[in-house]
Amino acid sequence: MPSTDPMIHAAADWAVIVVFGVVYLGMFLGGLPRLRLDRSGVALLGAVAVIAISGMGVVEAAEAIDLPTILLLFAFMVISAQMRLGGFYAAVTRRVGELPLSDAALLAALIAVAAVLSAVFSNDVVCLAMTPIVARLCLRRGANPLPFLIGLACAANIGSAATLIGNPQNMLIGSVLRLDFAGYARAALVPVLISLVLLWGWLVCVPHERLEPLPPRDRRSEDPPLDVWQTTKGLVVAGALMGLFLVTPPIADPLTVAEAKAFCRVTHDAEDALFGSLITAATRHLERDLNISLSQQQWRASMDWFPDQFVLPRGPVVSIDAIEYLDEAGAKLSAPEGLYTIDLETERQRLVRNVATAAPRTKVSSAAVQITYTAGIEDIETGKDLWLALQFLVQHFYTRGPAEPPPPLIHTLSHPYRRFL
DSSP: OOOOOHHHHHHHHHHHHHHHHHHHHHHHHTSOTTSOOOHHHHHHHHHHHHHHHHTOOHHHHHHTSOHHHHHHHHHHHHHHHHHHHTTHHHHHHHHHHTSOOOHHHHHHHHHHHHHHHHHHSOHHHHHHHHHHHHHHHHHHHTOOHHHHHHHHHHHHHHHHTTSTTSSHHHHHHHHHHTOOHHHHHHHHHHHHHHHHHHHHHHHHHSOOOOOOOOOOOOOGGGSOOOOHHHHHHHHHHHHHHHHHHHHSOOOOOSSOHHHHHHHTTOOOSTTHHHHHHHHHHHHHHHHHHHTBOSSOEEEEEEESSOOSEEEOSSBSEEEEEEEEEEOTTSOEEEOOTTSEEEEOSSSSOEEEEOTTSOOOOOOSSTTOEEEEEEESOOSGGGOHHHHHHHHHHHHHHHHTOTTSOOOHHHHHHHGGGOOOO
């Protein structure tokens, strides 16, 4: 259990900073001197050290991992890797290089291409795929590849900031703060464009030595050929995901920034972003503690077969949206109408199977039955004390900080809403 002694707490904070510095150095060098550790090993060792220093429990450490962000990052890295192996990045870079452009115009074109690709796909994979082609392109033209490679690396990082899926940091920020995808893109567009223009201007204004052009032999054989089928699949999937991000509204927090500021008697706008973060943190704290959803969200529960009754893990339940299962052949089907009725009268909201309706035979596998349902408090009249507890918790985080335990009043107001599975 973490110590409450201020001196010990300060020492632990400095120790965590030292560990962070060592890990960052290992990332920069590709490993630590005299230790046979690559970047992954350095990161894992640093995580173990931070958990040991801070006294964090295993459950708390696991809850600190944002699984949706990890899954989203993995999915887009898989798509980006397929685009690279399909030759998409190489084909786009070669097409830009074949245009009759001056060195300055070519640099601008490559910066724009790298930024756009990195806003949708993984910027790491974009840099990995484009770097050797850009270097050979520059050497064939007799241009110094250094400014082009610097522009590629910087443009990939700048462009990745344009959307919530451009890099892991944005994914995490968007998930935690529940930001609107289109709204964020509109807000980030101007700063990103200005940064790209400044990058191009800086690279163009710095004098660079020209090199002797390479002999005009074809080096395309070293790049993966363009696979139209693989590239089309990747573009279709990426386009579909972008469309979903643009049309799907974010999950609204149950408390607005204006309401939280009014409760805390704050009249200025300088800390609006802070209040948004505090509202999200307080909402998640209560949802995890009470095992409920403060705003309506869609959830999915899995079972290995059709049981006689099943307690839904998150409440309060608003509706059952779908019950699907895998039949013995592995095909996904919808369950028969009336197979289950929902019992909303008891605290342990559950599905009860109708004995008059025969349950289909399922495939022998884990999660053969999936239930999709909507859970969440519908309006403020349903839980006035809970909303008051949320406001008090935001005020506590704002004035005292999340490290100090909340006052007993918050527990008194919120505990009647707690669900026990």
